[in-house]
Amino acid sequence: MVNLWLTDKLLGFPNHSDTILPKVLIQDNAQPETWHHYQDWCADSDPKRQYYLVGNELTTQPKNSSIQTYVDDGAATFLKGDRDEHAWTRAIMADHSTYATNRLQYKSQPLDHELYIDGNPILTVQIASSTDHGLLSAMLVDYGQAKRLLANPSIIERTGLKLGYNWQSEDLKEFQLTPKTSAYKLITKGHINLQNRASLRFNQTVTPDHFYTVHFELQPTHYHLLKNHQIGLILYSTDMGMTLRSSEVIHYQIDLADCRLEIPYRR
Secondary structure, three states: OHHHHHHHHOOOOOOOHHHHOOOEEEEOOOOOOOEEEEOOOOOOOOOEEEEEEEOOEEEOOOOOOOEEEEEEOHHHHHHHOOOOHHHHHHHHHOOOOOOHHHOEEEEOOOOOOOEEEEEOOEEEEEEEEOOOOOEEEEEEEEEEEEOOEOOOOEEEEEEEEEOOHHHOEEEEEEOOEOOOOEEEEEEEEEEEEHHHOOOOOOOOOOOOOOOEEEEEEOOOEEEEEOOOOEEEEEEEOOOOOOOOOOOOOEEEEEEHHHOEEEEEEOO
């Protein structure tokens, strides 16, 4: 594919690479050595499904809900430990978490068929901070026992890629599944400062214990969800890998009646 495109664009040989090559090529996250060809990605025409936060569930039916709370004081625990941000990410997603008081966790019902998330999940949350500033972070999580792709590619064949120039070659690599199953995997995440809830360029006042509506996109993704898996949402504040690790203790309130999650799916 690379040689075809470079031959066309750099050498000027008319090999019709624009029509031969797919516009979008995405590796499947649930099946090794599987690639999907698409005409677009993150398209506005993708169908979107609304989820509401009820109790500890993600549901497609809005219901009367209450106010839930969590406290952002997990940095002290993290800094006293091994300071491994990947271990922290796994811990905050776990059902029985060391950081259970630092987050709110919601799960959908098990899926009755597989789905492909395609684009930016959008989160709307009604939130109050105990001080004059604050931060909201969110993780979208795939819950369900499965073998998942390793973090790094494995060598399939030594010198398996014949690149051509100077007779050089490269190892052929692919992402392979883990030998053991795991219970969950991060899909995507996002963050927003309460004082920048309308614009990143301008600060707005945050009155302690006053509820504000924040509306923001999580990072775009293309993710294959398997049948019987559950979609999870984690609400928290300090992200040990992505944000400042503040030593300040802040209490947050979430009004579930005014919270929703919109997820785009590929048809």
